[in-house]
Amino acid sequence: MIVITGGTGRLGSAIAERLLERVPAAEVGVSVREPGRAAGLAGRGVRVRRGDFADPGSLAEAFEGATQVLVVSTDETGEAAVAHHAAAVDAAREAGAKRVLYTSHQGASPDSLFAPMPDHAATERHLAASGVPFTVLRNGFYASTVPLLLGEALRTGELIAPADGPVSWTAHADLAEAAAIILAEGGFDGPTPPLTAPVALDLQDVAVVLTELTGRPVRRVVADDDEWVAGLTGHGVPAAGAAMMLGMFRAVRRGEFAAAGPDLENLLGRPVTPLRAILAEAVAQAG
DSSP, X not given: OEEEESTTSHHHHHHHHHHHTTSOGGGEEEEESOGGGGXXXXXXXXXXXXXXXXXXXXXXXXXXXXXXXXXXXXXXXXXXXXXXXXXXXXXXXXXXXXXXXXXXXXXXXXTOSSTHHHHHHHHHHHHHTXXXXXXXXXXXXXTTHHHHHOTTHHHHSEEEEEOOXXXXXXXXXXXXXXXXXXXXXXXXXXXXXXXXXXXXXXXXXXXXXXXXXXXXXXXXXXXXXXXXHHHHHHTTOOHHHHHHHHHHHHHHHTTTTOOOOSHHHHHHTSOOOXXXXXXXXXXXXXX
């Protein structure tokens, strides 16, 4: 039994779908906070059980009989994130799982300037100390982040954001398929190489692509850090959230997410989804 946590989330559900292409449904389970939301998977023969990282007692049943457990990282940060991930790792070990996998990040580091990265690093340390064979998926930075950084660029022709740097933006769908392959076929002990797009692009590159896609000039404008944060908070973004977003740019400037290579494409046996395709979808949705 392969159990995937967060089976109704964006990444977890996509992993489950790709895994069902490779193994029988009877060998797949999902751990979800709201089992009713996974009715479609249950109807296809997937085992659906309630499991909540904040309620470690629920994980014993969710992980029962699992040979592998994939712990999909939460969208929390700080001590709560690490505690919840550790609870899942410990529950998987106590359930007798032969391998625990964790969706980490290419930039996982205790000294990262982007808040989620030290959390990933702490979870990796806990996993390594658990005594269970493990695989850490060093996923590339989600390409779906880029449309969120555009602001009013498609309307004004100006992509305004703090100074940045190259990032190997990587599609959710490609990372989901990679996770499914590793769950079904194995092949990695400990951290994987960075599972990323083969090229790293900055926001100047994004502006060029947007210009090509729209047929209208889009200019990259570098904003002052403090002024940009003030603009976010002035539009209702909580101060903590704005500070975390600025931390992302500071980490990018330091090159924390610039690693790029062929490993993901080699694992998939095909080219990965280019950022251009994701930007084209964003342009189409914007009308």
